[in-house]
Amino acid sequence: NIQRWIIMFLIGVSTACVAALIDVGINAISSVKYLCYFQDCLAQPYLIWLALSISLVFIAAALVVYLEPVAIGSGIPQIKCFLNGVNIQRCVRLKTLVAKAVGVLFSVAGGLPVGKEGPMIHSGAALAAAISNGKVTIGKCSFNIFHYFRSPVEKRDFVSAGAAAGVSAAFGSPVGGVLFSLEEGASFWYQSITWRIFFASMTSTFTLNVIRSFIHGMPFNLSFPGLLDFGDFKKGVTYYGYELPIFFLMGIVGGLLGALFNYINYKLSLHRMRNIRKSYLKLLEAIVVIIVCTAAAFLAVSLNQGCQPKYEAIQSELETFNFTSFKCGNGDYNTMATLFLNTPEKAIKNMFHTPQGLYTIPTLIWFTVIFFFTACWTYGVNVPSGLFVPCILTGAAWGRILGELINLIPGQEWSSPGRYALMGAAAMLAGVVRMTISITVILVEAIGDIAFGLPLMVVILISKLVGDYFNEGLYDIHVQLMKVPLLPWEPPDLSGSLTVKDLTCESVITLRKTERVADIYTVIKDADLRHNGYPVVDDDGTAATANNTNVKGRLIGLILLSELKTILELQLYKSNHPLKDYRLNGKDFDTFKHFYSKHDDFSCEIPPEDMNKTIDLTKFMNPSPYTVYENMSFPRLYRLFRGLGLRHIVVINSKNQVIGIITRVDLARYRHSQAGGKVIMEKLAIV
Amino acid sequence: NIQRWIIMFLIGVSTACVAALIDVGINAISSVKYLCYFQDCLAQPYLIWLALSISLVFIAAALVVYLEPVAIGSGIPQIKCFLNGVNIQRCVRLKTLVAKAVGVLFSVAGGLPVGKEGPMIHSGAALAAAISNGKVTIGKCSFNIFHYFRSPVEKRDFVSAGAAAGVSAAFGSPVGGVLFSLEEGASFWYQSITWRIFFASMTSTFTLNVIRSFIHGMPFNLSFPGLLDFGDFKKGVTYYGYELPIFFLMGIVGGLLGALFNYINYKLSLHRMRNIRKSYLKLLEAIVVIIVCTAAAFLAVSLNQGCQPKYEAIQSELETFNFTSFKCGNGDYNTMATLFLNTPEKAIKNMFHTPQGLYTIPTLIWFTVIFFFTACWTYGVNVPSGLFVPCILTGAAWGRILGELINLIPGQEWSSPGRYALMGAAAMLAGVVRMTISITVILVEAIGDIAFGLPLMVVILISKLVGDYFNEGLYDIHVQLMKVPLLPWEPPDLSGSLTVKDLTCESVITLRKTERVADIYTVIKDADLRHNGYPVVDDDGTAATANNTNVKGRLIGLILLSELKTILELQLYKSNHPLKDYRLNGKDFDTFKHFYSKHDDFSCEIPPEDMNKTIDLTKFMNPSPYTVYENMSFPRLYRLFRGLGLRHIVVINSKNQVIGIITRVDLARYRHSQAGGKVIMEKLAIV
Known part of the structure; x- marks a missing residue:
């Protein structure tokens, strides 16, 4: 411990x-x-x-x-x-x-x-x-x-x-x-x-x-917690209660943009999977992306009139934000360059904390559009690439646009573009990744001010709800594209009508209580017959490798593939083997476990004279595996798998005879997809 | 939704x-x-x-x-x-x-x-x-x-x-x-x-x-989050890395004091359960407690030399802390009165934020001792009483003692009694209630400074570990005293040797597929025969009320007591009843569910002529209940109950015959208790 x-x-x-x-x-x-x-x-x-x-x-x-x-x-x-x-x-x-x-x-x-x-x-x-x-x-x-x-x-x-x-x-x-x-x-x-x-x-x-x-040269001064520094939001008023409806609207915008982002990325990823399969093409794509990104950034910086006059009063502050007068005359600041030609972290900080009016609305719009599409294109290119920062940056940009627009309303005093940038960032992030409580807490901890918890939660919740109407979160989309049998939190909607029988894998291999070494060897060697666990039955009518898909014998236990491998590898079928009755002794069991955790692949040859020996599997099997009846409903089965983290379960009928086996993959095949507010349950062909 | x-x-x-x-x-x-x-x-x-x-x-x-x-x-x-x-x-x-x-x-x-x-x-x-x-x-x-x-x-x-x-x-x-x-x-x-x-x-x-x-007269200024205000810790340095060993020691002290608190409270509670059973005695105890508390406080305030001269420089600050010159001459402050004659929340704030040296060490020692014992006595008296504040206050007091002691070390500059008070409070709280992640986060959120997270975690962790060596958390102790079948997170240690068979309730009542109304009525009426769910078996050899504890018939389903009640109440056994085949129709099922959720007690009389009618239970039962084999180990069964939130499970043998039923109470009976570092598993007699 x-x-x-x-x-x-x-x-x-x-x-x-x-x-x-x-x-x-x-x-x-x-x-x-x-x-x-x-x-x-x-x-x-x-x-x-x-x-x-x-x-x-x-x-x-x-x-x-x-x-x-x-x-x-x-x-x-x-x-x-x-x-x-x-x-x-x-x-x-x-x-x-x-x-x-x-x-x-x-x-x-x-x-x-x-x-x-x-x-x-x-x-x-x-x-x-x-x-x-x-x-x-x-x-x-x-x-x-x-x-x-x-x-x-x-x-x-x-x-x-x-x-x-x-x-x-x-x-x-x-x-x-x-x-x-x-x-x-x-x-x-x-x-x-x-x-x-x-x-x-x-x-x-x-x-x-x-x-x-x-x-930072200040040993043990522990005030540098995270690597993504959002700066200090503590300066002014946190927010006003009557701003919440605006945040609400921002959540909707975030959800819509997030759904669009995910849609485009999904289509791109599909295209990529079909057409960009060779290594040199993958490399080439990455290079094309960086060329386009750089070109877009340079064009924006050079062509856009993002130059702003110097504010003497806040000079020192601006310098901390890495402002530069790149391509602007009169020592003016090029605000566009501050966003594009900077590390993303610094650009985020600029968005959150620079004073009102520093960025003009056209600058921000250009930035949003360019960054949105390049980020969307980039995720999935063959480089390591995080999604949080691009989402935060895009969201901060359009959030700030809103902040600057509100500032145009005469007579108001409560607008603060940094605050809106923060909310936009949260909305965009939630719209793309669709996480909820964790990103709320991450953002609250990153800005270090618990008072933003409520508005952030509102924004994130709305954004997720809106986005979920159209498609899934980007991570889930990519999980689907990877075609892995992931079990979501809840059973798919509309699955209530399915029962265990509908899912059961038909070609289950069962082993007998006392099994021949040759049969065990066949089971291990033949990939088609292989699953992770085999029911052990108390019936002599069915052979181990039999192909009949009918009802098998009465279930008495379950043995894992790894256990079978170990049995053969250690030649436990030899009558004088010291580990033969290992279950009697805790230490022997550890040895046994230690052995079978080691083998990823099986390369053991059995001498022909041993092939006809038999071994009593009851000593090695799990005598009380989890089982379900064939008429159990899908959602109940699902909860069983999810709750206990199972990988397979044996299906029995009311006579305790083995009907089949259900694996995680069988469950994961059923997905519900949501498109345009309609829920469809689909069965994926290959998983 | x-x-x-x-x-x-x-x-x-x-x-x-x-x-x-x-x-x-x-x-x-x-x-x-x-x-x-x-x-x-x-x-x-x-x-x-x-x-x-x-x-x-x-x-x-x-x-x-x-x-x-x-x-x-x-x-x-x-x-x-x-x-x-x-x-x-x-x-x-x-x-x-x-x-x-x-x-x-x-x-x-x-x-x-x-x-x-x-x-x-x-x-x-x-x-x-x-x-x-x-x-x-x-x-x-x-x-x-x-x-x-x-x-x-x-x-x-x-x-x-x-x-x-x-x-x-x-x-x-x-x-x-x-x-x-x-x-x-x-x-x-x-x-x-x-x-x-x-x-x-x-x-x-x-x-x-x-x-x-x-x-507070500032509508919509959202800076008043919680009711337990710890004040602002942001003023100085959070803490120095080399203070962590001291915090570590404070964790040990907190664990020891917490274990002592729990031990005394446990003994007191036992005594209370035996001797203070009548209502007037309960009232009397509450009154004795308040008399003793008040007397102790007044004696301490009056006798102790807790008077401190006025600090002109921090006058205004002190006033916000409710300082008073009660019983002290020369307009001095009576520091003891500030602690005792104040709401606990204000006393906590005083501990955390008043400047170094304001409270003398004897004052703090008196306060700690008095508060520790009165708080320990009070929890369990028949009044609504929270445990957090007394723990925090006691811990803050001894933490502050440490802070003042460290201040006596010549040449150091890093001591801050408020910080130590906070750590003491965390240690004491963790030592008594033994929660971990939640109190860390609660304290961090209450002080509003994420930087204290690490030292708080260290203190709380150590305190919990030390306390757990001696006894359980106070809430768990009181749960045990209430004798309820609570299932802890993990199966008790040493339970690996038990199997399902050892636990199985011997006198399980099974119902037949087609059952007589009279038998159902007997089952519902007779409290001795009653559990929450009854296995339905496919065997005509055993009657519903039979007392034989031998193997029953083959399991085909499970029916709940509430469902049986509803069947009789709605007279579903009458052949022309519209709900008789309710399972065919979703809406009927809702009606059925709606009915049976209403009945807490059963007061329905069956006409004698109906007693011999029969009803087919297969239409109402759950046809695929969760089951376990009799030889499953206790920890596996435990995880099944805990993971799926079960209340009962049917035990079957390898022929799918009902052996018995296991309820939550059967599992909760097994507890391991830890005393002096030894783990013992005990079976509670009555739960």
């Missing part, structure tokens, strides 16, 4: 370190890249700038395409699947971590409209998996430190903690991190696990805080 | 209103009561003061003893049981709400060392139950507004929301409220429910904010 806490601590610390490295890396590259921009030398060597961006993005894309394809995108859909119990291949490997962490550094610094937050969350999850695995391999020696924590359930808990630590590091939001893990992943609320996740999350914030206090 | 949101809104608003009323009431009574104290006229008429306190507490105690005994204490143990699925009689009735809300007003104003927070949470839960019940009775007419939400599960969700809204109102902590509900109650994390709970919670904070902005 102490070990678990230590692991949580390590997860928190290491996630914070990786996050800090990513941040420092981005800042270092950006400072080199934007150096020229501050010195106003950029106008001529546009091509140099472009070349720099292209090469950075090229590195990011190459890492994804050639090193680890699963490092694409934000990683949240992958983590979501993993926490749901679906094993995405190589999703939490160290190689993925490297590709992701290094890749995001280059894709953000390269100037793509992407954020680093999603990849940080993915990195945290991958780190957690690596640490909890507890295998340190130095050269040819490998040391097992925490060999206890390799069961899928334990691993999932640690990965939850890693994701939470990632959120916590990215936004300085430990509570938001926990809620994120719960909202996206957990089926259960276990008190002890939640508390450990919270610990990892807090450790991560704290570590990052300490690291950043050193970076 | 919209209805659910409306109910959540109403729950939030009404909870906030009740909370505001309690607060206003306490302040109104206190201002009258303390009027004299400010005018320094109190010294002589000590008896008048005492009489006033006694009469206030008398009212509070009378409300509990004569009106509604379940309104005793904080109400959190009761809510915890309710959310766990155990029905505490009258726990969420309107009468209870009245007794609780009015009672706590008098018990706090009467000067008992109690808080108003727990009762506010209970009030929120009771309001939620009342609103979701949706029955408005005016005179003799009753209107059903929300008749859909009377299923136990739905009701539980709404009560969760009410409890969250209560926390939210009490502490201004909407996220803390949600986490409180989850930590104390929920088995599941359902996304949609959590989001609704959050909505209720936010609505509550917002409503209270608006109400309080009007009370």
Whole structure:
């Protein structure tokens, strides 16, 4: 138990370190890249700038395409699947971590409209998996430190903690991190696990805080919580009660724009899956995207009349916001350049905190439109790319437009464009990702002012409701595109009419109480016959590999594929094997478990003379598996799977005879899709 | 679905209103009561003061003893049981709400060392139950507004929301409220429910904010979130990293003191249950407690040399803290009086924010000792009494002692007694109630500074771990004393050796597919034969009321007691009854459900000529109940109950024959108790 806490601590610390490295890396590259921009030398060597961006993005894309394809995108859909119990291949490997962490550094610094937050969350999850695995391999020696924590359930808990630590590091939001893990992943609320996740999350914030206090030259002054700094909103009045209807409307706008974003991205992703399949095409697309993004930004900056006169009074303040007079005469500020030629974090801060009237409405409209479409295009390109920052930035831009418009109303005194930018950001974010309580808490923690909780909640709720009318959240869309058997929170609507019988896998293989080694070997070897668990029946009429789909014998237990493999591998069928009666002894069981957790693939050859030996499976099987009757309704079955985190369940009839087996995939096949307010339940062909 | 949101809104608003009323009431009574104290006229008429306190507490105690005994204490143990699925009689009735809300007003104003927070949470839960019940009775007419939400599960969700809204109102902590509900109650994390709970919670904070902005004369200035105001901690440095070891030690102290508090309170409660059973004794005890508390406070105030010279520099600040020169000459301040003769909320604020050295160490020691023991004695007396405030106040006092001691170390510059008071408060609270993530978040939200999250978490974690070594949390102790079948989060340790067979209730009554009315009638009428659900078997050998405990017939379904009652009441056995085949039609099923949800007791007489009629139960039963095999291990069964929120499950053997039935009570009987680091599993005799 102490070990678990230590692991949580390590997860928190290491996630914070990786996050800090990513941040420092981005800042270092950006400072080199934007150096020229501050010195106003950029106008001529546009091509140099472009070349720099292209090469950075090229590195990011190459890492994804050639090193680890699963490092694409934000990683949240992958983590979501993993926490749901679906094993995405190589999703939490160290190689993925490297590709992701290094890749995001280059894709953000390269100037793509992407954020680093999603990849940080993915990195945290991958780190957690690596640490909890507890295998340190130095050269040819490998040391097992925490060999206890390799069961899928334990691993999932640690990965939850890693994701939470990632959120916590990215936004300085430990509570938001926990809620994120719960909202996206957990089926259960276990008190002890939640508390450990919270610990990892807090450790991560704290570590990052300490690291950043050193970076800022004020050791142990712990006032640098998150990496996405929203600045201090505490200056004026929080908001007025009568602004709530406006926020309400902003929620609707956010929902509509979010739905549009998701629709376009969905269509693009489909197109991408069909046409961009070769590696060089994937690389090429990333390069085309960065060229278009850079060109659009430069055109906007150069052509738009975004120049504003200098405000002497707020000079010092503006300098902290990285204002520049790029391409504007008279020492005026080029406001467009402040948005486009800046790191996204700084642009967000500008939106939230610069004074009224600094950005003209045309500037903001241009920015919104360009950023909306480039961000939409970028998500899904083969680079590590977070979705939070582009959404926040787009939302902040149109929110600020509204703020500036309200300011035109004569006689009002309550408008504050920064406030509206914040609400717009929340609306847009909720409209795209459709998370609820976790993004509310993340935003509240990131701005550090609890008083914004209510308006943020209103905006996010409305935006989600409006968006849900049209389509699903972008993460869910990408999960669907990945075709993994994810079980959502609730059974699909209209599924009440289905019963277990409709779902049951017809070709279930059952094993007999005393089974021949040859038959077990066939079952393991033949991929067609393979599922994860096999019912053991008390009937001699049906052979193990029989193809008859009729009613099988009476169920007496369930044995897992991994257990069968171990039985053959350890040759437990030999009558004198010491582990043969392992169930009698707890220690032997540990040995047995230890063995079977190791095997991913089976490469054991059975001597021909052993093939006809038999083994009594009752000693190894689970004698009381979960079962359901064939006439149970789908929603009840669904709750059973979801609530207990099952992967398969045996279906029996009223005589306790095996009818079949239902796996997670069978359930996940049924989805309801919502289009134009109508709910349709569909059965996916392949999952 | 919209209805659910409306109910959540109403729950939030009404909870906030009740909370505001309690607060206003306490302040109104206190201002009258303390009027004299400010005018320094109190010294002589000590008896008048005492009489006033006694009469206030008398009212509070009378409300509990004569009106509604379940309104005793904080109400959190009761809510915890309710959310766990155990029905505490009258726990969420309107009468209870009245007794609780009015009672706590008098018990706090009467000067008992109690808080108003727990009762506010209970009030929120009771309001939620009342609103979701949706029955408005005016005179003799009753209107059903929300008749859909009377299923136990739905009701539980709404009560969760009410409890969250209560926390939210009490502490201004909407996220803390949600986490409180989850930590104390929920088995599941359902996304949609959590989001609704959050909505209720936010609505509550917002409503209270608006109400309080009007009370403070600044309409719609939304900066008055919670009723327990901890003041602004933002002034100086949050804390230094090297203070963490000190906080760690404070956690240990908090855990030890909390365990002591719980031990003493447990022994007192046992004594109380044995000896104080008559109503007049209960009243008398409450009066003795208030006399002792008042006397102790007056003695401390009068005898202790707590007088401190006036600080001119901070005069104005001190006045906001309600300082007085009671009994001190030269216009000095009587610091002891500031703590004892003040509302607990103001005393807490004084502890947290008054400058270094204001309270002398002896003053603080006296206060800690007196408050610790009186608070410990008071919890369990027959008045509504919250536990949070006494714990916070006691902890703040000893925390501040530490702060003042550290200040004596020459050369240090980092001590701040308020910070240590806060940490002490957190440690003490965690040591007594043993909640974790929710109190961390509640405290962080109440002080409004996220940066305290980490040290608070460290303190709370250590305190809980230390306390858990000795005994359970005080709420859990009281749940045990109430002898209710509460299922904790995890199966008891050492339960792995038990199987389902060991638990199975031996005298299960089964019904036949086609059953005689007379037999059904006997089952309903005879309390000994009654459980909540009856297996329906496909076997004619065993009669319904047979006493043989042997193996029954093959299970084909499960029928609930309430369904049986409805069948007899509606005389569905008559062959021409229109509802006889109700399952064919959804609307009929609603009618049926509507009927059976109404009956708490059964008072229907069957005409003798109907007694021999039979009815086919297969039309009414649940044809696919959850089942387990007799040899399933206890922890697996436990997870099934906890995960699916079951109340009973049918046990079958491998031939699908009914062996027995297991109810929640059978599971809850097994508890593990921890004493001195040893874990023992015990089987409670009566539950």
